[in-house]
Amino acid sequence: MFITILSSIIWLIIIPFGMGLPLAKRLQEDKMTISSVLVCGMLVYTSLFQVAFVAILIINKRFSPLVYTFIIVTLLISAWSLGRNRKLVVEIVKGMSIPRKEERLTWFLMIISIGFQLYQTAMYQFIDGDDAFYGATATMTVGWDKLYQYIPYTGMPTGLDVRHSFSGAPIFVAFLSEVVCAHAATVHHIILPIAIVVMMYVIYYKIACEFWKTDHEKKKIPIFVLTISLLYLYGNTSIYTAATFLLTRTAQGKSIIANLVVPATVYCLLRIQRNLEEKKSCQIEIVLLSFCMMMGGFCTMLGLVLIPMLTVVALLILGVLYKKKSVIIWQIMMLVPTYVLGLIYLLLAK
Amino acid sequence: MDTIQLVMQLYQDYFGQGYFIWLFFSCMIYLWLTEKEKTRRFYLIYVTIGMWVVFFCPLVTYIGVRTIFSQETYYRILWMLPIYPVMAYTITKLVTSYKSKVKTGVIIVGCMILVVNGGVYTYAHPTFAKAENVYHIPQVIVDICDKIEEEGEWVNVAMPPEFLESVKQYSSNIRMVYGREHLISHWGFKEPLYLAMTAEVIDVEELTTLAKESACQYIVLAADRLLDGNLKDYGYAQMARVEHYTIYVDATTLE
Numbered sequence: 250m251f252i253t254i255l256s257s258i259i260w261l262i263i264i265p266f267g268m269g270l271p272l273a274k275r276l277q278e279d280k281m282t283i284s285s286v287l288v289c290g291m292l293v294y295t296s297l298f299q300v301a302f303v304a305i306l307i308i309n310k311r312f313s314p315l316v317y318t319f320i321i322v323t324l325l326i327s328a329w330s331l332g333r334n335r336k337l338v339v340e341i342v343k344g345m346s347i348p349r350k351e352e353r354l355t356w357f358l359m360i361i362s363i364g365f366q367l368y369q370t371a372m373y374q375f376i377d378g379d380d381a382f383y384g385a386t387a388t389m390t391v392g393w394d395k396l397y398q399y400i401p402y403t404g405m406p407t408g409l410d411v412r413h414s415f416s417g418a419p420i421f422v423a424f425l426s427e428v429v430c431a432h433a434a435t436v437h438h439i440i441l442p443i444a445i446v447v448m449m450y451v452i453y454y455k456i457a458c459e460f461w462k463t464d465h466e467k468k469k470i471p472i473f474v475l476t477i478s479l480l481y482l483y484g485n486t487s488i489y490t491a492a493t494f495l496l497t498r499t500a501q502g503k504s505i506i507a508n509l510v511v512p513a514t515v516y517c518l519l520r521i522q523r524n525l526e527e528k529k530s531c532q533i534e535i536v537l538l539s540f541c542m543m544m545g546g547f548c549t550m551l552g553l554v555l556i557p558m559l560t561v562v563a564l565l566i567l568g569v570l571y572k573k574k575s576v577i578i579w580q581i582m583m584l585v586p587t588y589v590l591g592l593i594y595l596l597l598a599k
Numbered sequence: 600m601d602t603i604q605l606v607m608q609l610y611q612d613y614f615g616q617g618y619f620i621w622l623f624f625s626c627m628i629y630l631w632l633t634e635k636e637k638t639r640r641f642y643l644i645y646v647t648i649g650m651w652v653v654f655f656c657p658l659v660t661y662i663g664v665r666t667i668f669s670q671e672t673y674y675r676i677l678w679m680l681p682i683y684p685v686m687a688y689t690i691t692k693l694v695t696s697y698k699s700k701v702k703t704g705v706i707i708v709g710c711m712i713l714v715v716n717g718g719v720y721t722y723a724h725p726t727f728a729k730a731e732n733v734y735h736i737p738q739v740i741v742d743i744c745d746k747i748e749e750e751g752e753w754v755n756v757a758m759p760p761e762f763l764e765s766v767k768q769y770s771s772n773i774r775m776v777y778g779r780e781h782l783i784s785h786w787g788f789k790e791p792l793y794l795a796m797t798a799e800v801i802d803v804e805e806l807t808t809l810a811k812e813s814a815c816q817y818i819v820l821a822a823d824r825l826l827d828g829n830l831k832d833y834g835y836a837q838m839a840r841v842e843h844y845t846i847y848v849d850a851t852t853l854e
Binding site: 369371372373374375376377378380381382384385388389391392393400401402403404405431432433434435437438439453456459460468469472473476477479480481482483484485486487488489490491492493496497503506507511515518519522523526551554555558559562563565566567570 | 612613614615616617619637638639641642645646649650652653667668672674675676677678679681682683684686687688690691694695710711714715717718719720721722723724726727728729730731733734735736737753763764765767768769770771772773774775776777778779780782783
């Protein structure tokens with residue numbers, strides 16, 4: 250139990266934090282915060298996993314080479330990044346402040362609301378049919394050291410199912426199961442869901458920070474996040490809503506798209522809008538958006554269409570608002586890495 | 600179904616019960632009229648309208664449901680619609696726009712009533728149950744799997760339908776002779792052994808014959824199932840009982 254908690258902190262907080270530092274420090278924020286680093290880290294971490302997963306899937310379809318490769322690569326990058334930016338890390342930690350007196354009650358209520366959702370996630374089970382795919386794929390991967398070589402519903406051997414096998418999300422659960430020393434079902438139903446719920450609110454917090462920049466407006470940030478958390482609590486109006494997916498089918502790829510990748514994409518788009526307004530460069534945001542695309546593919550094949558759909562609409566609006574034709578080139582640039590990977594996969598994975 | 604009718608139906612189905620559909624729409628109109636700040640206007644208003652246009656565009660629907668999406672997955676475009684941010688932003692704006700504590704209090708209470716009444720509490724869903732173990736899988740399934748699993752070896756098992764979604768999440772060594780795909784009627788799976796297992800009265804001779812054909816070492820049956828015979832007479836001995844389930848094992852594998 251202690252080892253699982255400790256290694257979960259390492260593999261779901263410290264390593265993504267280390268991986269996010271190089272990008273986050275280029276975001277040119279007034280004050281760098283843990284939340285910015287974690288958002289960048291999540292995007293880099295999952296995107297890198299997707300690339301490693303597709304590469305190994307093409308080469309030999311075995312799980313253990315993926316585990317070893319990814320452990321070595323992530324440890325090296327994180328150690329290098331944390332070592333190189335140690336002064337910055339100290340600054341970030343020192344810069345953490347207690348909320349102002351008038352904000353404390355809202356922060357407290359927000360933490361209670363999110364904490365309640367985390368408690369429910371850990372202590373209550375929800376049987377969903379699609380977990381028979383996601384959870385079982387992870388369990389089979391750990392058990393038989395093969396990538397997508399068995400039908401998850403039965404365990405019978407099969408060839409590669411090209412449509413579903415591009416998604417690295419269930420294999421990521423298997424990877425976490427190995428590194429945090431817990432059964433894949435525990436990772437799928439407890440450990441990863443807790444990380445996803447927390448991360449979603451961190452991203453909404455960042456979105457709120459983009460809405461309210463000035464000092465006297467900042468008290469609105471916790472109110473916004475608290476309201477979002479309440480809307481999620483009461484968002485089970487149908488089986489299709491993002492809220493239903495977050496709180497019932499948390500670690501499924503579809504839920505990660507709706508609740509992590511879409512808000513992360515929006516965060517990048519809001520930053521692009523502000524940079525255009527202030528006539529600043531948008532390079533880092535475009536890089537981050539290309540990671541969002543990759544994370545979309547990591548979740549589900551449909552992510553390769555959904556996230557570009559959002560960015561096309563938003564960038565076209567920005568192009569019109571700011572009379573910027575280069576948004577078309579940005580859109581193409583951010584699609585290239587994921588689509589090239591997808592194409593290589595389609596050509597070689599069989 | 601006509602394309603326009605289809606998207607209208609999908610939109611209504613997405614919002615489902617309660618009145619979030621109208622709350623969201625009202626918030627949009629309010630923001631359209633009152634919000635002037637560029638960043639918020641860009642995301643909360645323009646992007647919303649843009650995604651509405653995409654979702655309701657008959658050409659996108661027509662091509663989408665025939666190529667990338669299906670009728671069952673087209674609704675996922677609505678995940679791109681900032682429904683919760685729009686509502687949360689509007690509530691935040693209303694709550695913080697008055698200096699009077701009384702007015703603010705009234706708005707907070709009003710908004711709470713709107714959210715609680717207009718939505719559906721997620722954890723009230725009947726499928727939520729206190730977790731029985733760290734796997735979030737019913738304990739009876741874990742116990743049965745532990746009894747029949749052999750380390751590093753495949754075992755073929757016929758399980759009752761209520762177990763099909765969970766067994767493979769727990770055990771990598773158990774091979775189900777039919778799986779969860781049989782629970783989804785429109786996928787059209789009809790494995791004879793599954794049909795034999797789910798018949799109102801189980802024909803034991805047919806069940807055991809089919810099980811042997813599938814090299815099935817174990818059969819798990821609920822104790823209250825009606826059987827027209829005894830499995831022992833057809834080569835399956837009772838191995839164990841876990842709660843109200845009986846595990847039968849192919850007697851030839853015991854020799």
